[in-house]
Amino acid sequence: MRILMLGNSLTAANDMPQTLARLTGAAVVSHTRGGARLAEHLNPATRLGARTQAALAAERWDFVVLQEMSHGPFSAPARFYDSVGRLCALIRANGAVPVLYATWAYQRGSTALAAKGWEYGQMARGLAAACRKAAGDNHALLAAVGQRFYELADTQELYAADGVHPNEQGSHLAAETIAAAIRQYEEEQR
Numbered sequence: 001m002r003i004l005m006l007g008n009s010l011t012a013a014n015d016m017p018q019t020l021a022r023l024t025g026a027a028v029v030s031h032t033r034g035g036a037r038l039a040e041h042l043n044p045a046t047r048l049g050a051r052t053q054a055a056l057a058a059e060r061w062d063f064v065v066l067q068e069m070s071h072g073p074f075s076a077p078a079r080f081y082d083s084v085g086r087l088c089a090l091i092r093a094n095g096a097v098p099v100l101y102a103t104w105a106y107q108r109g110s111t112a113l114a115a116k117g118w119e120y121g122q123m124a125r126g127l128a129a130a131c132r133k134a135a136g137d138n139h140a141l142l143a144a145v146g147q148r149f150y151e152l153a154d155t156q157e158l159y160a161a162d163g164v165h166p167n168e169q170g171s172h173l174a175a176e177t178i179a180a181a182i183r184q185y186e187e188e189q190r
Contacts, residue, residue, distance in 0.1 A: 006041045066101060158170035
C-alpha cells in the first residue's frame with residue numbers, strides 16, 4: 001500500500017507520517033510545508049505544488065490524505081471546499097482514494113485561540129462541520145481527528161506548547177485515526 005500525505009506542519013509534526021506507516025504497513029510519502037494550504041498543492045508554480053502535481057500524475061497511490069491549514073476550513077470554507085474538490089478529482093484520476101484529515105480547534109484557553117477571537121467550541125464545531133461537508137461532497141474518507149481531540153482534550157494532553165500543533169501523543173492519535181479510516185474502508189471493500 002502507498003499513501004501520499006498533503007499538508008503542513010500539523011501533518012509533519014512528530015514524524016506523524018512515519019507513525020502512520022508503522023500502523024498501516026504502508027509506504028508513506030509526505031508533501032508538507034509549514035503553513036501550507038491545500039490550494040498550494042494545486043499550484044504548479046510553487047515548489048510544493050509542482051512536487052504534488054508530479055506525484056499525482058506520475059506515481060500510483062492507494063490513498064491520498066488531505067490536511068488543510070489549521071483554521072482554513074473554519075475561516076475560509078469556500079476556498080477549502082474548492083481545493084478539496086479539485087484535489088479529490090486529481091486523486092480519483094490517479095486511481096487513489098482521498099482521505100480528509102480533519103484537524104482540531106486550537107487548545108482551550110490558548111493565546112492562539114484568543115488572538116483569533118474565537119471560542120474553543122465554536123472553532124471545533126466549525127472545523128468539524130466544514131470537514132464533514134467537504135468529505136461528503138467529494139465522497140472522501142473522513143479521518144475525524146479533530147473530533148477525537150475534542151473528546152479527549154479534557155483528559156489527555158494532546159497539544160504542543162503553542163496550543164496549535166500536536167504534541168507526540170496528539171500526532172499518534174492523528175495517525176491512529178487516519179489508519180482506522182483506511183482500515184475501515186479496506187474492510188468494506190472486501
